[in-house]
Amino acid sequence: MAEASLAGHLGAHEHETTTGLNHRKVLMWIFLGSECLFFGSLISTYLVYRDRSLVGPFPSDTFDIPYTSVSSFVLLMSSLTMVLALAAGQRRNSGQMRLWLTTTALLGTVFLGGQVYEFTSFVNHGLSLSKNLFGTTFFVLTGFHGAHVTVGVIILLSLVLNSLRGGIKEGETLGIEIAGLYWHFVDVVWIVIFTVVYLLPY
């Protein structure tokens, strides 16, 4: 069992390391650590300037909580489909793995579509990047998050294509696992943003 676990950490035919851990997986975790600091700074900035805008629109005039709740639910469910994709890959079921990866990408796209609609509606109500402090900090924070989701969707679709071309051998799921770590992190950041930006009262 330990041998199998070791192989799972290192990946098949991987160079052995001093820690016994795969370099790519370690790199992704360290990258996610740096992303914690990145989003932490953006969230801090939003909180510092919260309710310090001199002119509207203000959050209470702008947010549609039920709408954003549905959006949040969609992204949460995409985390489920992502982990199901990994589980399917580990069971050597490439077809199901591709199905769950595609579903994850689709849910991510739905979330992005929801964000685009929401941003458009905010702009139509007079909120923009340069309108006030709320607009600046909100759009920068959620915009960067949206950019991360977009990159995630591209990664997922490229994994599906790679699998269709036979680039991912059955049972070799390290790439899926690493992509999954990125995707779950993007979801986790939204969990924080939804609470801190949308739900915390003014």
Next chain:
Amino acid sequence: MSQTNAVSEHGHQRAQAQVKEHGHPRTWEYVQIAVVLAIITGAEVMVYYQEAVRPLIVPILLVLSATKFSLVAMFYMHLKFDNRLFSMFFSGPLVLAFAVMMAVLSLFHRVLLGV
């Protein structure tokens, strides 16, 4: 060559020593966690609309949010089942980010305002 072999052997032994029995969740357990996450999200929205808990809304929302964060990190990102080094690589910067956030908020006198 012998030095390379020694390093590889050392890494192999450390990995074997550090790798514990992996009890990765099964499909149904992943679904159960998703249901819990959805319920917590629903609870957050309900709390938002409840005037009765308004004085406590900040700590309630933060606790619910932290619970969701932990569930995704531990079970979906497999931190609970993987090597402890991964937890260190993630939680170290996370704690640092939180500390910097508190420092910045304190600097701008935001902490005492119930942020």
